[in-house]
């Protein structure tokens with residue numbers, strides 16, 4: 496692993512090397528910077544600068560028929576205010592379980608979830624969520640689907656204002672004219688735009704996006720990535736994004752966490768050094784390609800370990 500890290504370092508310019516100081520192996524004894532792995536269970540003082548999300552030393556397991564399946568092991572990570580963070584990890588390593596814990600649907604056996612410095616472990620309603628499938632309500636019009644999350648919030652806008660806001664947003668994402676349509680009348684990509692708007696207009700600061708483009712064909716997915724970049728860069732919400740696609744993670748995110756096999760822990764953390772606004776051409780940059788190659792290798796090593804342990 497050290498060799499790989501050194502090769503990567505040799506390849507990078509001085510500027511990029513500074514960034515690379517932040518590429519850390521959280522299991523290694525030569526671990527450099529970055530809080531998550533050495534954070535303690537004492538919450539930070541609550542300040543304006545408190546991260547949008549701190550996952551602190553979370554352990555989780557499922558119990559089935561007297562067997563215990565350990566899924567998350569001492570997993571720590573953060574999402575700063577207005578930061579876009581991606582998670583990549585082997586299939587079945589525990590990514591969705593982590594989202595369920597952050598969303599308060601499951602309680603971890605140990606560890607805590609903090610949002611803006613407040614302990615919200617096991618509390619629901621603190622995040623907005625966009626799942627793999629758009630999950631729009633088929634009996635509601637597109638604009639009624641967009642305003643849905645706002646309706647159940649205490650800080651909801653009066654309906655006429657909420658609808659006007661939804662219509663403006665729908666126009667800005669190329670869906671003018673579809674406000675009164677029903678979900679089945681839209682393509683998969685269009686439905687995902689609506690699901691994203693619904694999450695974006697929810698009052699919660701933190702958005703969890705769970706492989707939102709995995710069900711789309713390659714072309715639509717690429718369109719959606721470009722679209723998401725633009726919309727996010729205008730709004731800068733705090734985002735935690737699960738994807739199996741390494742290129743997608745590097746294109747969209749400010750940082751990428753690479754998870755290990757189950758029970759998942761943070762294997763690596765990669766700072767993505769490219770400026771915003773970021774455009775698709777960044778995927779041809781040598782520093783981008785090197786990071787992509789390095790993450791792919793880490794993932795392959797995890798796959799190999801998983802095969803050996805069967």
Ligand SMILES: Nc1ncnc2c1ncn2[C@@H]1O[C@H](COP(=O)(O)OP(=O)(O)OP(=O)(O)O)[C@@H](O)[C@H]1O
Pocket residue numbers: 557558559564566584585586587588589590591592593757
């Ligand atoms: N409710 C449950 N009861 C028992 N085991 C579960 C439950 N939910 C998930 N698991 C198991 O926990 C492990 C982690 O599942 P999880 O869905 O969190 O992984 P994932 O990384 O999101 O998977 P994928 O990459 O395939 O989406 C898997 O082995 C899964 O079979």
